[in-house]
Amino acid sequence: MTQDLTGYPLALTGPDRPMVRFAGVSKSYGDLQVLDRLDLEVAEGEMVTIIGPSGSGKTTVLRMLMTLETIDEGVIYVDGNPLTHMPRGDVLVRADRHHLRRERANIGMCFQHFNLFPHMTALENCTEGPIHVLGLTKAEARDRAEELLEMVGMIDKRDEFPARLSGGQKQRVAIARALAMRPKVMLFDEVTSALDPEVTGEVTEVIRKLVAQHNLTMLMVTHQMGFARDISDRICFFHNGRIEEQGPPQDLFGNPQSERTQQFLSAVNEAI
Amino acid sequence: MSYSDFLVIHGPRLLGGTWITVQQTVLAAVLAVLIALLFGLLKISPLRPVRALASVYIEVFRGTSLLVQLYWIFFVLPLFGITIDKFTAGFVAVGLNLGAYGAEVVRGAIQSVPRGQWEAALALNLSPARRMWRIILPQALVNMLPAWGNLMIEVLKGTALVAMISVADLMFEARQINGSTYLSAQVFGTALVIYYLLGRLGVTPLMRWLEKTVARRMGRV
Numbered sequence: 001m002t003q004d005l006t007g008y009p010l011a012l013t014g015p016d017r018p019m020v021r022f023a024g025v026s027k028s029y030g031d032l033q034v035l036d037r038l039d040l041e042v043a044e045g046e047m048v049t050i051i052g053p054s055g056s057g058k059t060t061v062l063r064m065l066m067t068l069e070t071i072d073e074g075v076i077y078v079d080g081n082p083l084t085h086m087p088r089g090d091v092l093v094r095a096d097r098h099h100l101r102r103e104r105a106n107i108g109m110c111f112q113h114f115n116l117f118p119h120m121t122a123l124e125n126c127t128e129g130p131i132h133v134l135g136l137t138k139a140e141a142r143d144r145a146e147e148l149l150e151m152v153g154m155i156d157k158r159d160e161f162p163a164r165l166s167g168g169q170k171q172r173v174a175i176a177r178a179l180a181m182r183p184k185v186m187l188f189d190e191v192t193s194a195l196d197p198e199v200t201g202e203v204t205e206v207i208r209k210l211v212a213q214h215n216l217t218m219l220m221v222t223h224q225m226g227f228a229r230d231i232s233d234r235i236c237f238f239h240n241g242r243i244e245e246q247g248p249p250q251d252l253f254g255n256p257q258s259e260r261t262q263q264f265l266s267a268v269n270e271a272i
Numbered sequence: 273m274s275y276s277d278f279l280v281i282h283g284p285r286l287l288g289g290t291w292i293t294v295q296q297t298v299l300a301a302v303l304a305v306l307i308a309l310l311f312g313l314l315k316i317s318p319l320r321p322v323r324a325l326a327s328v329y330i331e332v333f334r335g336t337s338l339l340v341q342l343y344w345i346f347f348v349l350p351l352f353g354i355t356i357d358k359f360t361a362g363f364v365a366v367g368l369n370l371g372a373y374g375a376e377v378v379r380g381a382i383q384s385v386p387r388g389q390w391e392a393a394l395a396l397n398l399s400p401a402r403r404m405w406r407i408i409l410p411q412a413l414v415n416m417l418p419a420w421g422n423l424m425i426e427v428l429k430g431t432a433l434v435a436m437i438s439v440a441d442l443m444f445e446a447r448q449i450n451g452s453t454y455l456s457a458q459v460f461g462t463a464l465v466i467y468y469l470l471g472r473l474g475v476t477p478l479m480r481w482l483e484k485t486v487a488r489r490m491g492r493v
Contacts, residue, residue: 066395104397115392119410119490128406129396161490181396 003073010087012080019044019217020065020185025074027060027241034060036241037074042185045215049228049249052238053264058221061238062187065219066109067100078106079184105133108183112190114170116162122149122173123158126180134181141180148176152206168199172206179210186210188220192227200224207231225268229253237261278458282449286459289445290466296359296431296441297470300366301424307371312378313404326375333372339433341365346437362434362441370427377423381416382408414486421479425471432467442466 008023018041027035034057042048050058063069064076067083075092076083085092086099095103116125126145130136136144149155152172162170171191178186188207192200204227210216211231222228228235229249236246237258245258256262273281314326333341342365346358356364385408393403435444446463450456 066391068391068394101397101399104394107395109395111388111392111395113388115386115388117389117392117407117411119414129398132402132406133397133399163490178395 005075005085005092008075008082008085008092010090010092011082012077017080018042018077019046019079020219021077022061022064023075023077025064025076026072027057027064027069028072034241035064035071038242040236040243042217042219044184044217046233047211047218047220047231048234048236049220049222049232050236050238051222051225051228051264052236052244056238057241058238059189062109062189062219062221065185065187066107067104078103105181106184107187108178108181108185109187109189110171110174110178110191112193114162114167114174114194116165116170116174116177118162121159121161122154122165122176125162125173126177129177129181145176145180148179149173151179151209152176153202166199167195168202171195171203175203175206175210183216185217185219188218188222190221190223192222192224223268225253225265237264239264273455275458278455279462282453282455282459285445285449286442286462286466289440289442290470292359292440292444293428293431293442293467294470294474296363296366296434296439297428297475299363300370300431301427303364303367304369304371304374304423304427305420307368308374308378311371311375312382315375315379316382330372330375333369334376338365338369338430339436341369342433342437358434358437358439361437362431362439366427366430366434370423370430373426374420374423377416377419378412381412381419384415385411411490414490417479417483417486421476421483424475424479428471428475429467 012018012021020040020042022038022040025035025038026033034055038057038061040061050061052058060069064071065078065083071084075085081103082092082095083100083103084095086095087093116122117128120128123142123145126148127138127141130141130144131138134141146155146158149158152175154169154172154176157165157169157173162173165173175191191207192203195203204224207218207220208231211218220228220232232249234246235249235252237244237252237256237260239260245252245256245261252261253265256265311326311329314322315330317323317326342361345356345365346361349356389407389411390403393407398407431441432443434441435447438444442463446459450459453459
């Protein structure tokens with residue numbers, strides 16, 4: 001599919017430029033349109049949570065940012081530079097793998113099912129990328145990984161294989177693993193959905209800590225409304241591949257304007 | 273002649289043949305693993321011509337008789353100016369043949385590694401080669417080892433065919449002894465037992481040990 005990209009800037013400049021920008025991004029799987037000309041900006045240091053019914057395109061947004069999915073139309077910018085495209089002369093063309101690899105370094109992601117490498121210990125999971133991608137020495141990577149495992153409360157388990165860890169522990173290691181790459185943007189894709197209810201707290205605590213102590217830009221998809229309300233700067237309610245409504249948590253949860261948002265929130269509240 | 277007399281007279285020759293069979297098996301096994309890795313990886317290449325090349329290899333070597341392949345390598349290749357001594361031709365034929373079976377095992381094992389592992393490796397920005405070598409292949413190895421246990425037994429049994437090009441393995445010696453003594457039951461019975469014991473006491477325990485070791489390295493035990 002070719003698209004006219006002449007209207008899109010080659011880069012975003014100026015002090016107010018967002019850390020992440022989706023500009024008119026569309027995506028379909030066959031007949032199913034998952035994203036419909038999405039415009040979304042996330043400021044540096046901002047924590048944005050995406051909520052919405054399943055199939056509304058929430059997770060797709062994160063997967064596109066991580067370059068796990070391609071986009072059909074539009075451009076995604078990260079830290080001012082196009083991610084999905086690259087400048088050639090004075091127009092944008094689709095990014096090649098070298099460009100993707102360079103720009104992807106800005107982004108880290110945690111997955112619903114952790115996806116820890118089962119053949120590596122907690123520590124090795126956290127040093128693999130820093131050693132082989134960032135080129136750190138083993139000692140440097142180890143120091144960095146231990147610092148992060150300490151932060152997520154997993155330093156005692158550094159030499160355990162994932163099979164010996166509980167879900168909550170795995171997810172905390174996965175967060176440390178992603179942070180070890182020093183991303184500018186962190187993505188959390190339903191990181192507590194696969195966990196037993198009594199251990200979700202240990203993961204949300206870590207994310208709270210991150211929000212409080214670091215100036216990371218974060219995008220989160222979650223079904224935990226209370227948690228989202230507590231820590232987000234902004235909530236986006238997705239419906240049918242578009243942002244139906246967005247705003248600060250107290251507005252969106254306390255006084256939703258759109259009828260669909262109201263329906264969704266009342267359905268969620270009933271479930272609790 | 274009692275069986276013990278038979279063993280005293282012909283045992284040393286059979287043992288010598290067994291030693292050659294062991295060598296053929298080890299060399300063919302190593303070659304089969306290398307071939308299987310190579311063509312298993314080519315089979316999942318993003319490039320269609322590369323995949324096609326792997327398919328052709330696998331179809332040819334899996335779809336035709338090992339004995340015919342052995343004759344080709346030993347008798348036909350010299351007509352094209354490629355002469356290989358019979359010992360080498362023997363294990364090369366067995367290795368190329370079983371490697372074709374192994375390629376499908378490798379491909380299947382790689383593709384059975386969960387998608388999330390590929391995605392996590394990409395999210396860490398590991399290069400494609402590192403994703404495969406450090407993340408995917410070690411996990412695929414665990415999946416494929418039981419199937420390799422079977423294939424290694426096939427390698428061992430397959431080497432009996434190298435007797436047909438006069439490699440002095442266990443089967444060759446057995447046929448020679450049979451030809452001069454007509455003690456068919458004793459000689460082929462003994463060969464049968466030796467082949468079985470090589471598999472039962474050699475190949476199978478080795479593969480089990482490998483499975484356990486790898487599982488331990490994966491933290492599964």
